[in-house]
Amino acid sequence: MASQKVSLACTICGSRNxxxxxxxxxxxxxxxxxxxxxxxxxTLHQQTK
Known part of the structure; x- marks a missing residue:
């Protein structure tokens, strides 16, 4: 099974940490x-591409 690298971005400031x-x-x-x-x-961090 393949996997992909994704970023998590802060929902408050938008920085990808x-x-x-x-x-x-x-x-x-x-x-x-x-x-x-x-x-x-x-803070809540959500998945981005």
């Missing part, structure tokens, strides 16, 4: 609460 490897058969966008160094707090 993290990259993750996900399988290609994933149909729902990943949304995780992570620390944003630009905002200085834990």
């Amino acid at each position: 993290y990259t993750v490897m996900l399988s290609k058969d994933r149909t729902v966008r990943l949304a995780v609460k992570k620390y944003c160094s630009h905002c200085g707090q834990h």
Whole structure:
């Protein structure tokens, strides 16, 4: 099974802080609460391409 590299972007400031490897058969966008160094707090990060 192949995987692809995607970025996680902060929903507050829009900066792309993290990259993750996900399988290609994933149909729902990943949304995780992570620390944003630009905002200085834990915010929701969503999958981008």
